[in-house]
Amino acid sequence: MDKKYTPVPCAFYDEFEVAAVKGQICEIVYLENDVEKIIKSKIINLQTKDKEEFVILENNQKIRLDFIQLFNGESPKNKKYC
Template sequence: MPTPEKYVPIDCNFYDRIEAAIVQRRIVRLEYQGASGQSVLAETMLKDTQTKEGEEFLLLPSGEQIRMDRIISLDGAPVPKSC
């Protein structure tokens, strides 16, 4: 069984952008790395964030949970590497 990659926290300012989109309840263009490594592009609202076992997740209204270090871009703005 493959070992999952170690979680790498996202940039603090980018996290603030995610939080703002949640509070504003607006539809965003979210690109992220899917479970099999493919790039996924979705237009969706962001529901909430959650931390589990030291990893941060973005929760979508569909129930999907995206580990934040798998996010590629939000509204076309790429995720900076770290704080």
């Protein structure tokens, strides 16, 4: 059974949008099947599907936002995003 989506703070979401617009290469630490993975890539788009939000990377990989543990060294749990 899939984990229910937990929305990320709006200010954290904004960080993804800024990186996408600027074409920055980003470091994303995320969970995939409860295993921590790290990828460096550009974000080409953000997508909402079935009330879940995703980043889409330049290799067309989609990562659900609430699975992202760190984005460019910042945690969604950081006080500045709450």
